[in-house]
Amino acid sequence: MTKIKKGTSYFYLGLVFLFLYAPILVLIVLSFNDSMSRTVWGGFTLKWYMNLTSNDNIMGALGTTIRITLTSSILATVLGTSAAIGIHYMKKRHAAIMLGATNIPLLNADIVTGISLMLLFTRFTPLGEFSVVLAHIAFSVPYVIFNVLPRLQSLSEACFEAAMDLGATPSYAFYKVVWPEIFPGVLSGFLMALTMSLDDFTITYFTKGAGVNTLSTMLYTQLRKGIQPELYALSTILFLLAFILLLVMNFKKNVRKEAVK
Protein backbone atom coordinates (compact mmCIF):
# COMPACT_ATOMS: atom_id res chain seq x y z
CA MET A 1 0.00 0.00 0.00
CA THR A 2 2.64 2.48 1.06
CA LYS A 3 4.75 1.44 -1.90
CA ILE A 4 1.98 2.36 -4.30
CA LYS A 5 1.48 5.61 -2.47
CA LYS A 6 5.15 6.41 -2.71
CA GLY A 7 5.19 5.46 -6.39
CA THR A 8 2.33 7.80 -7.21
CA SER A 9 3.85 10.64 -5.25
CA TYR A 10 7.16 10.23 -7.06
CA PHE A 11 5.29 10.09 -10.34
CA TYR A 12 3.46 13.29 -9.46
CA LEU A 13 6.70 14.98 -8.42
CA GLY A 14 8.30 13.88 -11.67
CA LEU A 15 5.41 15.36 -13.66
CA VAL A 16 5.75 18.68 -11.83
CA PHE A 17 9.46 18.82 -12.58
CA LEU A 18 8.87 17.83 -16.18
CA PHE A 19 6.45 20.70 -16.72
CA LEU A 20 8.76 23.13 -14.95
CA TYR A 21 11.98 22.20 -16.69
CA ALA A 22 11.06 20.74 -20.09
CA PRO A 23 10.86 24.19 -21.74
CA ILE A 24 14.30 25.12 -20.44
CA LEU A 25 15.65 21.79 -21.62
CA VAL A 26 14.28 22.46 -25.11
CA LEU A 27 15.95 25.85 -25.08
CA ILE A 28 19.29 24.35 -24.08
CA VAL A 29 19.05 21.72 -26.80
CA LEU A 30 18.20 24.39 -29.40
CA SER A 31 21.24 26.42 -28.39
CA PHE A 32 23.40 23.59 -29.76
CA ASN A 33 21.38 23.18 -32.95
CA ASP A 34 23.28 23.85 -36.18
CA SER A 35 20.24 25.29 -37.97
CA MET A 36 18.28 28.51 -37.63
CA SER A 37 15.02 26.58 -37.59
CA ARG A 38 13.21 25.54 -34.44
CA THR A 39 11.99 22.25 -35.89
CA VAL A 40 14.96 20.88 -37.83
CA TRP A 41 17.98 19.37 -36.08
CA GLY A 42 21.02 20.37 -38.11
CA GLY A 43 23.67 18.68 -35.98
CA PHE A 44 25.65 19.67 -32.92
CA THR A 45 27.44 23.02 -32.91
CA LEU A 46 28.96 25.55 -30.57
CA LYS A 47 28.86 28.34 -33.13
CA TRP A 48 26.05 30.29 -31.44
CA TYR A 49 28.19 30.51 -28.32
CA MET A 50 31.15 31.66 -30.41
CA ASN A 51 29.03 34.22 -32.30
CA LEU A 52 27.58 35.58 -29.10
CA THR A 53 30.44 37.88 -28.19
CA SER A 54 30.70 39.31 -31.70
CA ASN A 55 26.97 40.10 -31.95
CA ASP A 56 26.77 43.83 -31.20
CA ASN A 57 23.01 43.76 -30.99
CA ILE A 58 22.87 41.20 -28.19
CA MET A 59 25.98 42.44 -26.41
CA GLY A 60 24.61 45.99 -26.45
CA ALA A 61 21.29 44.85 -25.00
CA LEU A 62 23.07 42.76 -22.37
CA GLY A 63 25.23 45.73 -21.37
CA THR A 64 22.20 48.00 -21.11
CA THR A 65 20.33 45.40 -19.07
CA ILE A 66 23.20 44.98 -16.61
CA ARG A 67 23.69 48.75 -16.28
CA ILE A 68 20.02 49.45 -15.71
CA THR A 69 19.52 46.51 -13.35
CA LEU A 70 22.52 47.25 -11.15
CA THR A 71 22.00 51.01 -10.94
CA SER A 72 18.28 50.76 -10.25
CA SER A 73 18.51 47.96 -7.69
CA ILE A 74 21.37 49.56 -5.74
CA LEU A 75 19.59 52.94 -5.62
CA ALA A 76 16.28 51.24 -4.78
CA THR A 77 17.95 49.39 -1.91
CA VAL A 78 19.36 52.58 -0.44
CA LEU A 79 16.03 54.40 -0.81
CA GLY A 80 13.95 51.45 0.37
CA THR A 81 16.08 50.76 3.45
CA SER A 82 15.99 54.38 4.57
CA ALA A 83 12.25 54.47 3.91
CA ALA A 84 11.72 51.31 5.96
CA ILE A 85 13.66 52.76 8.90
CA GLY A 86 11.65 55.95 8.62
CA ILE A 87 8.33 54.11 8.49
CA HIS A 88 9.31 51.93 11.44
CA TYR A 89 9.84 54.93 13.73
CA MET A 90 6.75 56.82 12.54
CA LYS A 91 3.54 57.25 14.50
CA LYS A 92 1.17 54.35 13.91
CA ARG A 93 -1.31 56.26 11.80
CA HIS A 94 1.34 57.81 9.57
CA ALA A 95 3.04 54.46 9.15
CA ALA A 96 -0.25 52.90 8.06
CA ILE A 97 -0.72 55.59 5.42
CA MET A 98 2.83 55.16 4.16
CA LEU A 99 2.47 51.39 3.98
CA GLY A 100 -0.76 51.77 2.05
CA ALA A 101 1.01 54.04 -0.41
CA THR A 102 3.82 51.50 -0.71
CA ASN A 103 1.33 48.78 -1.52
CA ILE A 104 -0.16 50.60 -4.49
CA PRO A 105 2.76 50.13 -6.92
CA LEU A 106 2.89 46.45 -5.98
CA LEU A 107 -0.76 45.84 -6.75
CA ASN A 108 -0.91 48.11 -9.78
CA ALA A 109 -0.87 46.39 -13.17
CA ASP A 110 2.48 46.83 -14.91
CA ILE A 111 0.85 48.38 -17.92
CA VAL A 112 -0.77 51.12 -15.84
CA THR A 113 2.51 51.88 -14.07
CA GLY A 114 4.33 51.88 -17.41
CA ILE A 115 1.97 54.22 -19.20
CA SER A 116 1.64 56.64 -16.30
CA LEU A 117 5.41 56.82 -15.84
CA MET A 118 5.83 57.41 -19.56
CA LEU A 119 3.35 60.29 -19.48
CA LEU A 120 5.13 61.76 -16.47
CA PHE A 121 8.63 61.43 -17.91
CA THR A 122 7.83 62.90 -21.32
CA ARG A 123 6.89 66.14 -19.55
CA PHE A 124 10.30 66.61 -17.97
CA THR A 125 12.97 64.65 -19.77
CA PRO A 126 13.49 62.95 -23.12
CA LEU A 127 13.01 59.19 -22.78
CA GLY A 128 16.25 57.27 -22.74
CA GLU A 129 18.15 54.86 -20.56
CA PHE A 130 17.87 57.23 -17.61
CA SER A 131 14.07 57.20 -17.65
CA VAL A 132 14.11 53.40 -17.54
CA VAL A 133 16.38 53.49 -14.49
CA LEU A 134 13.99 55.90 -12.76
CA ALA A 135 11.02 53.67 -13.57
CA HIS A 136 12.80 50.57 -12.30
CA ILE A 137 13.69 52.32 -9.04
CA ALA A 138 10.04 53.32 -8.68
CA PHE A 139 8.72 49.78 -8.87
CA SER A 140 11.60 48.14 -6.93
CA VAL A 141 11.49 50.32 -3.81
CA PRO A 142 8.36 48.65 -2.31
CA TYR A 143 10.01 45.21 -2.52
CA VAL A 144 12.96 46.47 -0.51
CA ILE A 145 10.72 48.15 2.07
CA PHE A 146 8.70 45.00 2.61
CA ASN A 147 11.84 42.92 3.02
CA VAL A 148 13.49 45.25 5.53
CA LEU A 149 10.47 46.17 7.69
CA PRO A 150 9.91 42.73 9.32
CA ARG A 151 13.60 42.67 10.30
CA LEU A 152 13.25 46.05 11.96
CA GLN A 153 10.11 44.96 13.77
CA SER A 154 11.84 41.93 15.28
CA LEU A 155 14.70 44.17 16.41
CA SER A 156 14.85 44.88 20.12
CA GLU A 157 14.68 48.61 20.80
CA ALA A 158 16.62 48.07 24.02
CA CYS A 159 19.86 47.06 22.26
CA PHE A 160 20.05 50.32 20.34
CA GLU A 161 19.30 52.32 23.51
CA ALA A 162 21.84 50.31 25.49
CA ALA A 163 24.52 51.12 22.93
CA MET A 164 23.67 54.81 23.21
CA ASP A 165 23.78 54.57 27.01
CA LEU A 166 27.23 53.11 26.73
CA GLY A 167 28.40 56.15 24.84
CA ALA A 168 27.91 55.27 21.17
CA THR A 169 26.83 58.02 18.79
CA PRO A 170 23.53 57.31 16.98
CA SER A 171 25.29 56.48 13.70
CA TYR A 172 27.86 54.25 15.45
CA ALA A 173 25.07 52.47 17.27
CA PHE A 174 23.22 52.01 14.01
CA TYR A 175 26.14 50.40 12.19
CA LYS A 176 27.13 48.22 15.13
CA VAL A 177 23.70 47.16 16.40
CA VAL A 178 20.90 47.75 13.89
CA TRP A 179 22.70 47.16 10.59
CA PRO A 180 23.92 43.60 11.29
CA GLU A 181 20.38 42.67 12.30
CA ILE A 182 18.62 44.06 9.24
CA PHE A 183 21.33 43.16 6.74
CA PRO A 184 19.74 39.85 5.59
CA GLY A 185 16.52 41.74 4.88
CA VAL A 186 18.39 44.40 2.91
CA LEU A 187 20.19 41.71 0.93
CA SER A 188 17.02 39.81 0.05
CA GLY A 189 15.36 43.11 -0.85
CA PHE A 190 18.28 43.92 -3.13
CA LEU A 191 18.13 40.51 -4.81
CA MET A 192 14.40 40.86 -5.34
CA ALA A 193 14.83 44.31 -6.87
CA LEU A 194 17.53 42.81 -9.08
CA THR A 195 15.30 40.02 -10.40
CA MET A 196 12.30 42.31 -10.83
CA SER A 197 14.36 44.76 -12.85
CA LEU A 198 15.96 41.99 -14.92
CA ASP A 199 12.56 40.45 -15.65
CA ASP A 200 10.57 43.51 -16.47
CA PHE A 201 9.25 43.99 -19.97
CA THR A 202 6.08 46.10 -19.84
CA ILE A 203 7.35 49.08 -17.87
CA THR A 204 10.65 49.15 -19.74
CA TYR A 205 8.83 49.00 -23.07
CA PHE A 206 6.86 52.15 -22.30
CA THR A 207 9.58 54.22 -20.64
CA LYS A 208 12.56 53.49 -22.86
CA GLY A 209 13.81 55.95 -25.44
CA ALA A 210 14.52 55.20 -29.09
CA GLY A 211 17.45 52.86 -29.60
CA VAL A 212 17.59 51.73 -25.97
CA ASN A 213 17.04 47.99 -25.71
CA THR A 214 17.17 45.60 -22.79
CA LEU A 215 17.23 41.86 -23.47
CA SER A 216 13.47 41.53 -23.08
CA THR A 217 12.51 44.40 -25.37
CA MET A 218 15.04 43.29 -27.98
CA LEU A 219 13.57 39.78 -27.98
CA TYR A 220 10.11 41.18 -28.60
CA THR A 221 11.10 42.97 -31.81
CA GLN A 222 12.63 39.77 -33.15
CA LEU A 223 9.45 37.71 -32.92
CA ARG A 224 8.27 38.53 -36.44
CA LYS A 225 11.24 37.08 -38.26
CA GLY A 226 12.33 34.43 -35.80
CA ILE A 227 14.61 34.68 -32.81
CA GLN A 228 18.38 34.61 -33.36
CA PRO A 229 19.79 31.31 -32.03
CA GLU A 230 22.52 33.31 -30.26
CA LEU A 231 19.80 34.26 -27.81
CA TYR A 232 19.21 30.61 -26.93
CA ALA A 233 22.90 30.38 -26.12
CA LEU A 234 22.76 33.50 -23.96
CA SER A 235 19.67 32.25 -22.11
CA THR A 236 21.37 28.94 -21.47
CA ILE A 237 24.39 30.71 -19.98
CA LEU A 238 22.15 32.90 -17.81
CA PHE A 239 20.21 29.87 -16.61
CA LEU A 240 23.39 27.98 -15.74
CA LEU A 241 24.78 30.99 -13.88
CA ALA A 242 21.63 31.24 -11.75
CA PHE A 243 21.71 27.49 -11.18
CA ILE A 244 25.35 27.52 -10.04
CA LEU A 245 24.70 30.51 -7.80
CA LEU A 246 21.85 28.60 -6.16
CA LEU A 247 23.99 25.51 -5.64
CA VAL A 248 26.82 27.52 -4.12
CA MET A 249 24.47 29.33 -1.74
CA ASN A 250 22.83 26.09 -0.58
CA PHE A 251 26.20 24.44 -0.18
CA LYS A 252 27.47 27.32 1.94
CA LYS A 253 24.39 27.16 4.15
CA ASN A 254 24.89 23.43 4.70
CA VAL A 255 28.53 23.93 5.57
CA ARG A 256 27.63 26.57 8.11
CA LYS A 257 25.01 24.28 9.67
CA GLU A 258 27.58 21.52 9.96
CA ALA A 259 29.99 23.90 11.61
CA VAL A 260 27.36 24.92 14.18
CA LYS A 261 26.75 21.29 15.06
Add this chain to the structure above:
Amino acid sequence: MKNRFISLLSIFVLCATPVLSFTGCGSDAEATDTLVVLNYGKYIEADVLKRFQKETGIKVKYEEYESVEDMYAKYKAGSINYDVICTSDYMIETMRQEGELIPIDYNSLPNYANIDQDIIDASAAFDPTHKYTVPYFYGTVGILYNTKMVDEDTVSSWDCLWNPEYKNRTVMINSQRDAFMVAQKKLGYDINTTDKKELDDTFNLLCDEKKYVYAYLQDETYECMISEDAAMAVCYSGEAAMGMEYNEDLDYIVPNEGGNLWIDSWFVPRTCKHYDAAMKWIDFMCEEEAATENFEYVWYATPNTKVAQHEDEETLADETVFPTKETLSRCKLYEAYDKDTLDYTTTLWKKLKAY
Protein backbone atom coordinates in the same frame (compact mmCIF):
# COMPACT_ATOMS: atom_id res chain seq x y z
CA MET B 1 12.29 72.73 12.16
CA LYS B 2 15.00 74.66 10.39
CA ASN B 3 17.17 71.60 10.42
CA ARG B 4 14.46 69.58 8.77
CA PHE B 5 13.97 72.19 6.10
CA ILE B 6 17.66 72.17 5.22
CA SER B 7 17.78 68.40 4.99
CA LEU B 8 14.68 68.37 2.79
CA LEU B 9 16.23 70.99 0.55
CA SER B 10 19.48 69.10 0.25
CA ILE B 11 17.63 65.91 -0.68
CA PHE B 12 15.71 67.81 -3.32
CA VAL B 13 18.87 69.31 -4.79
CA LEU B 14 20.61 65.95 -4.75
CA CYS B 15 17.74 64.34 -6.62
CA ALA B 16 17.35 67.19 -9.06
CA THR B 17 20.99 67.55 -10.07
CA PRO B 18 21.33 64.35 -12.09
CA VAL B 19 17.97 65.02 -13.73
CA LEU B 20 18.92 68.50 -14.77
CA SER B 21 22.39 67.63 -15.94
CA PHE B 22 20.99 64.69 -17.83
CA THR B 23 18.35 66.66 -19.69
CA GLY B 24 21.00 69.22 -20.45
CA CYS B 25 23.28 66.75 -22.15
CA GLY B 26 20.37 65.03 -23.85
CA SER B 27 18.97 68.06 -25.57
CA ASP B 28 22.41 69.30 -26.62
CA ALA B 29 23.22 66.06 -28.34
CA GLU B 30 19.73 65.97 -29.81
CA ALA B 31 20.12 69.38 -31.39
CA THR B 32 23.14 68.39 -33.46
CA ASP B 33 23.60 65.13 -35.25
CA THR B 34 21.14 62.50 -34.16
CA LEU B 35 18.48 60.66 -36.07
CA VAL B 36 15.64 58.59 -34.65
CA VAL B 37 14.80 55.69 -36.95
CA LEU B 38 11.85 53.30 -36.57
CA ASN B 39 11.88 50.05 -38.53
CA TYR B 40 10.63 46.45 -38.42
CA GLY B 41 12.68 44.09 -36.26
CA LYS B 42 15.63 42.43 -38.05
CA TYR B 43 15.07 44.51 -41.17
CA ILE B 44 18.56 45.94 -41.64
CA GLU B 45 22.11 44.61 -41.78
CA ALA B 46 23.98 45.78 -38.66
CA ASP B 47 27.01 46.81 -40.72
CA VAL B 48 24.95 49.20 -42.83
CA LEU B 49 23.79 50.98 -39.70
CA LYS B 50 27.36 51.22 -38.43
CA ARG B 51 28.70 52.47 -41.76
CA PHE B 52 26.03 55.17 -42.00
CA GLN B 53 27.03 56.55 -38.61
CA LYS B 54 30.70 56.47 -39.50
CA GLU B 55 30.37 58.08 -42.92
CA THR B 56 27.92 60.83 -42.02
CA GLY B 57 28.85 61.42 -38.39
CA ILE B 58 25.15 61.24 -37.52
CA LYS B 59 24.31 59.28 -34.38
CA VAL B 60 21.39 56.96 -35.02
CA LYS B 61 18.90 55.96 -32.35
CA TYR B 62 17.58 52.84 -33.99
CA GLU B 63 14.24 51.59 -32.71
CA GLU B 64 12.42 48.45 -33.82
CA TYR B 65 8.84 47.20 -33.77
CA GLU B 66 7.14 43.88 -34.25
CA SER B 67 3.94 44.47 -36.23
CA VAL B 68 2.37 47.31 -38.20
CA GLU B 69 -0.21 47.92 -35.49
CA ASP B 70 2.64 48.04 -32.97
CA MET B 71 4.34 50.74 -35.01
CA TYR B 72 1.17 52.81 -35.14
CA ALA B 73 0.71 52.56 -31.38
CA LYS B 74 4.32 53.55 -30.76
CA TYR B 75 4.06 56.51 -33.08
CA LYS B 76 0.72 57.65 -31.68
CA ALA B 77 1.95 57.44 -28.09
CA GLY B 78 3.99 60.54 -28.94
CA SER B 79 6.63 59.87 -26.31
CA ILE B 80 9.42 59.76 -28.89
CA ASN B 81 9.83 62.03 -31.89
CA TYR B 82 10.67 59.75 -34.81
CA ASP B 83 12.52 61.23 -37.78
CA VAL B 84 12.10 58.49 -40.34
CA ILE B 85 9.95 55.34 -40.36
CA CYS B 86 9.67 52.25 -42.53
CA THR B 87 6.36 50.41 -42.68
CA SER B 88 3.87 48.63 -44.96
CA ASP B 89 1.68 50.07 -47.68
CA TYR B 90 -1.80 50.20 -46.18
CA MET B 91 -0.56 51.74 -42.92
CA ILE B 92 1.23 54.45 -44.90
CA GLU B 93 -2.04 55.23 -46.64
CA THR B 94 -3.88 55.47 -43.33
CA MET B 95 -1.27 57.81 -41.95
CA ARG B 96 -1.22 59.87 -45.13
CA GLN B 97 -4.96 60.39 -44.85
CA GLU B 98 -4.46 61.49 -41.26
CA GLY B 99 -1.98 64.09 -42.49
CA GLU B 100 0.94 62.59 -40.58
CA LEU B 101 3.38 62.56 -43.52
CA ILE B 102 5.88 65.20 -44.67
CA PRO B 103 6.86 65.33 -48.38
CA ILE B 104 10.28 63.98 -49.30
CA ASP B 105 12.78 66.20 -51.11
CA TYR B 106 13.68 63.82 -53.93
CA ASN B 107 16.29 66.24 -55.32
CA SER B 108 18.47 65.62 -52.28
CA LEU B 109 18.48 61.85 -52.94
CA PRO B 110 21.06 61.14 -55.68
CA ASN B 111 20.74 57.38 -55.14
CA TYR B 112 16.99 57.45 -55.68
CA ALA B 113 17.70 56.78 -59.37
CA ASN B 114 18.58 53.19 -58.35
CA ILE B 115 14.98 52.41 -57.47
CA ASP B 116 12.94 50.35 -59.91
CA GLN B 117 10.39 52.54 -61.71
CA ASP B 118 7.79 49.72 -61.75
CA ILE B 119 7.76 49.56 -57.96
CA ILE B 120 7.54 53.34 -57.72
CA ASP B 121 4.56 53.23 -60.08
CA ALA B 122 2.94 50.49 -58.00
CA SER B 123 3.36 52.67 -54.89
CA ALA B 124 0.68 54.95 -56.32
CA ALA B 125 -1.87 52.77 -54.53
CA PHE B 126 -0.89 54.31 -51.19
CA ASP B 127 0.98 57.44 -52.31
CA PRO B 128 -0.96 58.62 -55.39
CA THR B 129 0.95 61.85 -56.04
CA HIS B 130 4.23 60.20 -55.12
CA LYS B 131 5.43 62.79 -52.68
CA TYR B 132 5.95 60.88 -49.47
CA THR B 133 7.60 57.49 -49.88
CA VAL B 134 10.73 55.63 -50.99
CA PRO B 135 10.37 51.82 -51.41
CA TYR B 136 12.63 49.61 -49.25
CA PHE B 137 11.55 46.00 -49.81
CA TYR B 138 8.60 44.33 -51.50
CA GLY B 139 7.11 40.90 -52.04
CA THR B 140 4.01 38.88 -52.86
CA VAL B 141 1.47 36.60 -51.20
CA GLY B 142 1.31 33.13 -52.72
CA ILE B 143 1.45 29.42 -51.96
CA LEU B 144 4.44 27.64 -50.46
CA TYR B 145 4.10 23.93 -51.27
CA ASN B 146 5.95 20.67 -50.89
CA THR B 147 6.80 19.24 -54.32
CA LYS B 148 6.73 15.68 -52.94
CA MET B 149 3.07 16.00 -51.98
CA VAL B 150 1.59 18.45 -54.48
CA ASP B 151 2.40 19.08 -58.13
CA GLU B 152 2.77 22.50 -59.66
CA ASP B 153 -0.40 22.28 -61.77
CA THR B 154 -2.56 21.88 -58.70
CA VAL B 155 -1.20 24.92 -56.92
CA SER B 156 -1.27 27.12 -60.01
CA SER B 157 -4.81 28.01 -59.02
CA TRP B 158 -6.17 29.12 -55.64
CA ASP B 159 -8.78 26.33 -56.13
CA CYS B 160 -6.31 23.87 -54.60
CA LEU B 161 -7.18 25.19 -51.15
CA TRP B 162 -10.70 23.84 -51.56
CA ASN B 163 -9.49 20.44 -52.76
CA PRO B 164 -10.72 17.66 -50.41
CA GLU B 165 -7.62 15.64 -51.31
CA TYR B 166 -5.53 17.98 -49.16
CA LYS B 167 -7.93 18.09 -46.26
CA ASN B 168 -6.08 18.95 -43.05
CA ARG B 169 -2.85 19.41 -44.95
CA THR B 170 -3.14 23.07 -45.91
CA VAL B 171 -2.08 26.03 -43.81
CA MET B 172 -4.12 29.20 -44.23
CA ILE B 173 -2.67 32.62 -43.59
CA ASN B 174 -3.75 34.11 -40.27
CA SER B 175 -4.34 37.63 -41.52
CA GLN B 176 -7.75 38.97 -42.39
CA ARG B 177 -6.83 40.97 -45.46
CA ASP B 178 -4.71 38.22 -47.04
CA ALA B 179 -7.25 35.49 -46.34
CA PHE B 180 -10.02 37.58 -47.94
CA MET B 181 -7.78 38.24 -50.92
CA VAL B 182 -7.42 34.51 -51.59
CA ALA B 183 -11.17 33.91 -51.68
CA GLN B 184 -11.83 37.08 -53.68
CA LYS B 185 -9.31 36.00 -56.31
CA LYS B 186 -11.03 32.62 -56.60
CA LEU B 187 -14.40 34.34 -56.99
CA GLY B 188 -12.95 36.78 -59.51
CA TYR B 189 -13.71 39.83 -57.37
CA ASP B 190 -11.47 42.83 -56.90
CA ILE B 191 -9.26 42.48 -53.80
CA ASN B 192 -10.21 45.99 -52.71
CA THR B 193 -13.94 45.48 -53.03
CA THR B 194 -16.13 47.23 -50.49
CA ASP B 195 -19.39 45.75 -51.76
CA LYS B 196 -21.20 44.08 -48.84
CA LYS B 197 -22.59 41.26 -50.95
CA GLU B 198 -19.18 40.45 -52.40
CA LEU B 199 -17.68 40.50 -48.93
CA ASP B 200 -20.40 38.11 -47.73
CA ASP B 201 -19.64 35.75 -50.62
CA THR B 202 -15.98 35.90 -49.65
CA PHE B 203 -16.87 35.07 -46.09
CA ASN B 204 -19.02 32.09 -47.09
CA LEU B 205 -16.31 30.71 -49.32
CA LEU B 206 -13.77 30.98 -46.49
CA CYS B 207 -16.16 29.20 -44.11
CA ASP B 208 -16.38 26.44 -46.68
CA GLU B 209 -12.57 26.29 -46.82
CA LYS B 210 -12.21 26.04 -43.09
CA LYS B 211 -12.96 22.31 -43.02
CA TYR B 212 -9.86 21.63 -45.15
CA VAL B 213 -7.53 23.86 -43.13
CA TYR B 214 -4.94 22.32 -40.84
CA ALA B 215 -4.13 25.59 -39.04
CA TYR B 216 -4.30 29.37 -39.40
CA LEU B 217 -0.71 30.57 -39.04
CA GLN B 218 1.41 33.54 -39.91
CA ASP B 219 4.90 33.61 -38.40
CA GLU B 220 5.21 29.88 -37.82
CA THR B 221 4.14 28.96 -41.36
CA TYR B 222 7.61 28.19 -42.63
CA GLU B 223 8.45 26.09 -39.57
CA CYS B 224 5.33 24.04 -40.24
CA MET B 225 6.32 23.54 -43.88
CA ILE B 226 9.95 22.68 -43.14
CA SER B 227 8.90 19.91 -40.78
CA GLU B 228 6.45 18.72 -43.49
CA ASP B 229 3.42 18.92 -41.22
CA ALA B 230 1.47 20.38 -44.12
CA ALA B 231 1.50 20.04 -47.90
CA MET B 232 0.88 23.66 -48.79
CA ALA B 233 0.53 27.02 -47.13
CA VAL B 234 -0.62 30.50 -48.05
CA CYS B 235 2.19 32.85 -47.02
CA TYR B 236 4.38 35.84 -47.85
CA SER B 237 7.23 35.41 -50.31
CA GLY B 238 9.79 36.33 -47.66
CA GLU B 239 8.47 33.60 -45.39
CA ALA B 240 8.57 31.16 -48.31
CA ALA B 241 12.19 31.98 -49.15
CA MET B 242 13.15 31.28 -45.56
CA GLY B 243 11.40 27.90 -45.64
CA MET B 244 12.99 26.92 -48.95
CA GLU B 245 16.41 27.50 -47.49
CA TYR B 246 15.91 24.61 -45.08
CA ASN B 247 13.86 22.15 -47.10
CA GLU B 248 14.79 21.55 -50.72
CA ASP B 249 11.42 20.05 -51.59
CA LEU B 250 9.60 23.30 -50.97
CA ASP B 251 8.65 25.66 -53.76
CA TYR B 252 6.68 28.88 -54.04
CA ILE B 253 4.15 30.06 -56.58
CA VAL B 254 1.78 32.95 -57.11
CA PRO B 255 -1.32 31.26 -58.61
CA ASN B 256 -2.52 32.26 -62.07
CA GLU B 257 -5.44 34.31 -60.76
CA GLY B 258 -2.85 36.60 -59.19
CA GLY B 259 -2.40 37.83 -55.67
CA ASN B 260 -1.26 40.66 -53.52
CA LEU B 261 1.86 42.77 -53.89
CA TRP B 262 3.14 44.45 -50.73
CA ILE B 263 5.68 47.24 -50.48
CA ASP B 264 7.47 48.43 -47.34
CA SER B 265 8.65 52.02 -47.72
CA TRP B 266 10.45 54.80 -45.88
CA PHE B 267 8.60 57.98 -45.06
CA VAL B 268 9.11 61.07 -42.90
CA PRO B 269 6.46 61.62 -40.21
CA ARG B 270 5.29 64.98 -38.89
CA THR B 271 7.31 64.49 -35.69
CA CYS B 272 10.59 64.76 -37.64
CA LYS B 273 13.13 67.05 -36.00
CA HIS B 274 16.14 66.29 -38.21
CA TYR B 275 14.91 66.52 -41.77
CA ASP B 276 18.33 66.76 -43.45
CA ALA B 277 19.65 63.76 -41.56
CA ALA B 278 16.49 61.85 -42.49
CA MET B 279 17.11 62.59 -46.18
CA LYS B 280 20.70 61.36 -45.81
CA TRP B 281 19.38 58.17 -44.21
CA ILE B 282 16.86 57.47 -46.97
CA ASP B 283 19.46 58.18 -49.62
CA PHE B 284 21.90 55.83 -47.89
CA MET B 285 19.29 53.06 -47.93
CA CYS B 286 19.07 53.45 -51.72
CA GLU B 287 22.85 53.28 -52.13
CA GLU B 288 24.12 50.31 -54.12
CA GLU B 289 26.36 48.77 -51.48
CA ALA B 290 24.03 49.32 -48.54
CA ALA B 291 21.05 47.92 -50.46
CA THR B 292 23.07 44.83 -51.44
CA GLU B 293 24.10 44.17 -47.85
CA ASN B 294 20.56 44.68 -46.63
CA PHE B 295 19.18 42.38 -49.30
CA GLU B 296 21.62 39.60 -48.40
CA TYR B 297 20.55 39.87 -44.78
CA VAL B 298 16.78 40.29 -45.14
CA TRP B 299 16.32 38.18 -48.28
CA TYR B 300 13.16 39.96 -49.47
CA ALA B 301 12.82 41.38 -52.98
CA THR B 302 14.65 44.67 -53.26
CA PRO B 303 13.47 47.51 -55.50
CA ASN B 304 17.11 48.55 -55.97
CA THR B 305 18.09 47.79 -59.58
CA LYS B 306 21.82 47.89 -58.84
CA VAL B 307 21.71 44.94 -56.45
CA ALA B 308 21.28 42.40 -59.25
CA GLN B 309 24.86 43.01 -60.44
CA HIS B 310 26.19 41.62 -57.19
CA GLU B 311 24.16 38.42 -57.08
CA ASP B 312 24.90 35.11 -58.78
CA GLU B 313 22.61 33.61 -61.40
CA GLU B 314 21.03 31.12 -59.06
CA THR B 315 19.78 33.88 -56.79
CA LEU B 316 18.57 35.98 -59.69
CA ALA B 317 16.69 33.03 -61.14
CA ASP B 318 14.95 32.45 -57.81
CA GLU B 319 11.47 33.71 -58.52
CA THR B 320 10.56 33.66 -54.86
CA VAL B 321 13.12 36.33 -54.13
CA PHE B 322 12.85 38.21 -57.41
CA PRO B 323 9.29 37.95 -58.74
CA THR B 324 9.17 38.19 -62.52
CA LYS B 325 7.53 41.15 -64.22
CA GLU B 326 4.84 38.73 -65.39
CA THR B 327 4.08 37.68 -61.80
CA LEU B 328 4.01 41.28 -60.63
CA SER B 329 1.58 42.20 -63.36
CA ARG B 330 -0.88 39.70 -61.84
CA CYS B 331 -0.52 41.16 -58.36
CA LYS B 332 -2.20 44.18 -56.85
CA LEU B 333 -1.69 46.32 -53.78
CA TYR B 334 -4.25 46.64 -51.01
CA GLU B 335 -5.97 49.95 -50.60
CA ALA B 336 -6.87 51.03 -47.09
CA TYR B 337 -10.50 50.23 -46.20
CA ASP B 338 -12.81 53.00 -45.10
CA LYS B 339 -14.02 52.79 -41.50
CA ASP B 340 -17.32 50.99 -42.30
CA THR B 341 -15.71 48.32 -44.45
CA LEU B 342 -12.95 47.84 -41.92
CA ASP B 343 -15.48 47.23 -39.14
CA TYR B 344 -17.55 44.95 -41.35
CA THR B 345 -14.65 42.79 -42.50
CA THR B 346 -13.27 42.60 -38.97
CA THR B 347 -16.61 41.24 -37.78
CA LEU B 348 -16.69 38.72 -40.63
CA TRP B 349 -13.14 37.63 -39.83
CA LYS B 350 -13.99 37.09 -36.18
CA LYS B 351 -17.07 35.10 -37.18
CA LEU B 352 -14.94 32.97 -39.48
CA LYS B 353 -12.40 32.21 -36.78
CA ALA B 354 -15.20 31.30 -34.33
CA TYR B 355 -17.17 29.29 -36.93
